Amino acid sequence: MFDIGVNLTSSQFAKDHADVVTRAQLAGVSGMLLTGTNLHESQQALLLAQQYQGCWSTAGVHPHDASQWQDETAQAIRELAGASEVVAIGECGLDFNRNFSTPAEQERAFTAQLALAADLMMPVFLHCREAHERFIALLDPWLDKLPGVVLHCFTGTEDEARECLARGLFIGVTGWVCDERRGLELRELLPVIPAHQLLLETDAPYLLPRDLKPKPASRRNEPCYLPHILNKVAEWRGEDPAWLAQVTDDNARRLFRLA
Ligand SMILES: [Zn+2]
Numbered sequence: 554m555f556d557i558g559v560n561l562t563s564s565q566f567a568k569d570h571a572d573v574v575t576r577a578q579l580a581g582v583s584g585m586l587l588t589g590t591n592l593h594e595s596q597q598a599l600l601l602a603q604q605y606q607g608c609w610s611t612a613g614v615h616p617h618d619a620s621q622w623q624d625e626t627a628q629a630i631r632e633l634a635g636a637s638e639v640v641a642i643g644e645c646g647l648d649f650n651r652n653f654s655t656p657a658e659q660e661r662a663f664t665a666q667l668a669l670a671a672d673l674m675m676p677v678f679l680h681c682r683e684a685h686e687r688f689i690a691l692l693d694p695w696l697d698k699l700p701g702v703v704l705h706c707f708t709g710t711e712d713e714a715r716e717c718l719a720r721g722l723f724i725g726v727t728g729w730v731c732d733e734r735r736g737l738e739l740r741e742l743l744p745v746i747p748a749h750q751l752l753l754e755t756d757a758p759y760l761l762p763r764d765l766k767p768k769p770a771s772r773r774n775e776p777c778y779l780p781h782i783l784n785k786v787a788e789w790r791g792e793d794p795a796w797l798a799q800v801t802d803d804n805a806r807r808l809f810r811l812a
Pocket of ligand 1 (some may be wrong): 681
């Protein structure tokens, strides 16, 4: 199994990331992509990826942090991307849900990172929240120049999913789908996603699946819960979990060009 979204640089993991990685591996999660969300976090994610077997990282600036984007940021990300453990540019994209950075700042940082990824011929790890139309408009001119695209933590509508899939994007599904209230729309559109475009992720330490039994003492999500998400997704898609584990693992390794 491959968890394509682990925020291992989060302060919530500062005391025990070695245990978190070990627990994940014991649960059968043999690959993890550690998310870089700004320059500093991307540097930290790379250090962790170098430290742990089966871990790789992204380098980029999240829309929340887009106000930090400067011309020098592109060069710094380019240097990070030279490390063999850095396998995608991102997390980048648009988030008009919270607007921690202004939409204009977000669009500028997003486009700059798409250009950088195209120049480096690297896949991109994208975030989109309540910004689908602008997201597609900004992404479209770059699609034929990018070797691969994943929209992680998909929370959009079925129509939005279809538009992404038609463009060849991979869709990342988190434990959001296990939420009996806000995850229902995603649960219902799961069968729309072709298996070869599906990726799984925990987005740990966020989005602890709400239906874990027994309920963990901590609200902190961990990559060791990926098998739970896999089993639920397989059930709702009517697929064999072992088969889906293999297919989604292959997808991640193909997209991120891992041996
Ligand atoms: Zn995200």
